[in-house]
Amino acid sequence: TILNQVLREGIAIITQDAQEDERFSGGDSIVFYSIRSALSVPLKSKETVIGVVHLDKLTASQPFKEEDLQLLALICNQAASNLANAQLFEELRVANAELRGAKEEILRWNLELEQKVEERTREIAAKSEEILNLNQQKDELMGMVAHDLRTPITSILGFADVIIQHVDMNADQERIREDVQIVSRIAAEMSDLLNDLLDVSKIEAGKITIQLEKKSVRSLVLECYHTYCFLTEPKQLKLQLDMNGEACLAAVL
Numbered sequence: 524t525i526l527n528q529v530l531r532e533g534i535a536i537i538t539q540d541a542q543e544d545e546r547f548s549g550g551d552s553i554v555f556y557s558i559r560s561a562l563s564v565p566l567k568s569k570e571t572v573i574g575v576v577h578l579d580k581l582t583a584s585q586p587f588k589e590e591d592l593q594l595l596a597l598i599c600n601q602a603a604s605n606l607a608n609a610q611l612f613e614e615l616r617v618a619n620a621e622l623r624g625a626k627e628e629i630l631r632w633n634l635e636l637e638q639k640v641e642e643r644t645r646e647i648a649a650k651s652e653e654i655l656n657l658n659q660q661k662d663e664l665m666g667m668v669a670h671d672l673r674t675p676i677t678s679i680l681g682f683a684d685v686i687i688q689h690v691d692m693n694a695d696q697e698r699i700r701e702d703v704q705i706v707s708r709i710a711a712e713m714s715d716l717l718n719d720l721l722d723v724s725k726i727e728a729g730k731i732t733i734q735l736e737k738k739s740v741r742s743l744v745l746e747c748y749h750t751y752c753f754l755t756e757p758k759q760l761k762l763q764l765d766m767n768g769e770a771c772l773a774a775v776l
Contacts (some may be wrong), residue, residue, distance in 0.1 A: 539586035560586035
């Protein structure tokens, strides 16, 4: 009863005879332990009761006095201060431990972040190199196609002039047919080149591949010879072809 009141109200209590004191005479602990004189002082830290120091006597011959209360109050004040400091020290210890854990966690996060940044940087560098290679391949292909288109376009224009001349000269139909067939073949070659050029998706994906196949040099030379001899004829030029085995020599006279 006495302890409950001290904890609840936060004030010291002294009684010289608890059995006769109306405040506590009916208390179970007072009756059970036959407590006579009692002294209870709260341990307070910043107006908060953190404990109680309780003294009691079972005889009433030498009851507690006010001097005893003042002395115990001084002791309790010092004890409460020490307890508060100990509690503060424990809180600081726990906070420091949490800070160390948080620091270690941050260091771990930083390490993981650095690793991810390095990994991402390597991926970007690889992609950049891949894009650079694709652009280089595309530029090479564009240059090759531009070069290959220039020759057939020149041939088509030349054969168009030849056909016009043959028509004006009332040449036989077979000769004109040959000229038109050559123009048709050259136009088909240009169409294939343009289809490859316009397929940009394959170029950017690096899916354009060069397939090597065997082709007779003799047949290739003869094809070119028959194509261009018609262009040299209107200009009073004669294209001669000399083939000896696999070797061949062409000259314009």
